[in-house]
Amino acid sequence: MWLTVLLLVIVVQTGSQRQARSENLIETRAEIETLFTTEDCVWFPCYETQSCEHAVGIPENIRKREGNSSHCSGLQAVTIEWNPSPYGIEFVQGFRVDLVSLSGPSSVSECRQLVLRDGVRLEPQLIIGSTFCLGSDTLYGAVVYGFPVPPGREHHAQQIQFRTNSSYSNGRRANPSTWTPSRLSFTQDGHDVTVSFTAAADTDNINSYHVYHGRCPPGEPAPLSWQHTHMPHDGAGTVQVRLGSLEPGFNYSVVLLSDQEGAERREVTYFVKSEQTGEGQQLTLTLLLVLFALISTVVTVTASHLINNRKQNGKRGEAGFGDDSVSEPFTTQRVSNPRVFLLYPDTASPTLLNVVLHFATFLQAHCACQVVLDMWEELARGLEGRADWIVRQLAEAHFIVVMCWPGGGCPPGPGWGGFFSLGVSLVAEQLLQARISSSGLSRFIVTCFGQCREADVPGVLDLATKYKLMEALPRFFSHLHSLELLGPGLALHVDGISEETYPATPSGFALYEALRLAGEDGSMESATL
Structure with missing residues (x-):
């Protein structure tokens, strides 16, 4: 009897505690x-x-x-x-x-x-x-x-x-099944992929299946949007769903589940492979041979002209920065379209910002570079955060180019902005690490426009390679593409990659005008083009 009374007291106390917690939750x-x-x-x-x-x-x-x-x-x-x-x-x-x-x-x-x-x-x-x-x-x-x-x-x-629940399924099944897609397989045919899985038994009371698929963006674990395919249950042992027009080279997330409320779902990731036919491979080989023959012809025809100009191009370089401004030989690993991250004083005048924009456009349109500029990626920088965005660009870029100009455009002058300050500090840290490891110094470049002096360059960037533009444009271009200006019996020549010829290109002329306007308003102290 005493045991019964004790159990009743415990049950009453437990119920009171649960009610108190529920009331607190509702009040919250x-x-x-x-x-x-x-x-x-x-x-x-x-x-x-x-x-x-x-x-x-x-x-x-x-x-x-x-x-x-x-x-x-x-x-x-x-x-x-x-x-x-x-x-x-x-x-x-x-x-x-x-x-x-x-x-x-x-x-x-x-x-x-x-x-x-x-x-x-x-x-x-x-x-x-x-x-x-x-x-x-x-x-x-x-x-x-x-x-x-x-x-x-x-x-x-x-x-x-x-x-959300199906409007017709609420209360429809008293005993829903626990069926889960099994024996899942993928078969790719060109850009189409067929998904196969074992069908549910008729006793599972499943009327149809839902298949969702979506492309995962690079670096993202899940798709931004989904496409839906509805397949009825026809009693066959295997269900096959064809997903059409998929993009090769990307991961696709595929989700399978039945039409039952609260159904178990299965999610897998499939990588769509690039399949090239024999005819496509033959066409690619032909194009490569034609391109190689064209390059050989151009090099042969222009060799004599290049040799005549090699002394003039060889003398142009890092004017005003001494003979030891190239801190490291060019890397032997050549990149066809190098990724270039531009850093510039973010408190620059409108005319200097115009120079930055046209310089970035010239590098991308005529110099075969992939340019990363914060003014072109305002949304990405805002979403990712200033510090993380800069760190990622420094890690992904093949070259980091810091732009400077005379008149306090670089620290410790008045052009030392918050974004630029953070970027230069991170670059200086990586420069020191590269110096310690004796590798990677050639990734860091300082460019100076107009009547630039060493005092206009941040002292923490002394280890970086320095170029005075547009005088040293041939050397700057060869640095970005890891090419030597001169070699045994030949010299490098690219149209529009010199101080005299770059204004002949559309993007180069726009840069020329931007530099001229900056020189006229005194931003570059009468910069010499």
Whole structure:
């Protein structure tokens, strides 16, 4: 009897504790309206103000919960819930929820922004949620950000995916099966891929199958969009789905599941191979032979002209920087289209910024370079974060070119800007590492325009190779392409790659005009072209 009374007391206490926890949870959700205001979504690329220097943790425990659909007019209410990260929680200004339909009959792209009210402090155990009215039988993806978005954290946010219930399947099956696609195989035919898997048994009460596929962008684990294929269950032992017009050289994510509510899904990744026919290989070989013959003819015809000009080109070089400004011999590994990362003082005058733009265009349009310029990648720099973007460019670039000009355009003059300062500091650090390892110094180049002196170049870049442009344009070009200007019995000649001939090209003439205007307004102290 005493044992029975003791068990009753324990059950009553446990029930009271569960009820108390439930009440606290409901109260916490009810407090959301008093903690936040809902506004239109505005992206917060944060890399300028002091408050942005604080890292804000990615929201945790992101999940989907069925909501109250009474106010959704025939749609299903789904609440996206999360907990604020304790990391940097005191600097959180709010949250942004992006929700988009990935496949299915409904097309949705919504964004909710919850802005923290003044004077409110968050706690890690707080459950925050935002409710959406969604269509049925549709696959959705949701991402939650905390803002201001700290540099380098934007691409770390994880997407959760979920499927809303089918409008006809609620309560249809009392005993849903646990069937999962098995014996999965892929067969590629050109740009088409056939996916095969073992069909479900008739006793599983499955009427159809859903196959989703999408191309994964480089460096991304999941596709940005999905394509949907619906296959009925016909009782055959194997199901085959043909995915057409896939792009070779990319990973494709493939998701398979049945039409049952809460069905088990299977996701795999397949790499689409490039298949070249015999006729295509023969055509490629013919083109290579023709190209080789053309290059040989050009070299033979122009050899005498190149030899006559080699002394003039040989004397032009790193004027004003001494004879030892080439810090390392050119690398023997030649790159057909080298990737060049341009750094310049970000507080330069409009005329000098015009020089930067036309110089980048000239390198890309006429000098066969892949140029990376921050003015061309404002969105990527904002999304990725200033520091992470620069670090990635320094790692991926074949050459890093720092642009300088007279009159304080480089430190310690007034042109020392925040973005440029960070870039030069990182370059200086890598220069020191390259010096210690005795390799890689040739990646770093300093170019100086106009009446430039050594005092106009940052002292931390002394180890870099220096060129005065446009006088040393032939040497600069040969450096970027790892080519020697002179060799036994021949000399390098490329049209439009000299101080006298570069204005004859369209992009070179635009650069010529930009340099002339900069010289006229005194930005380059009467630069000599």
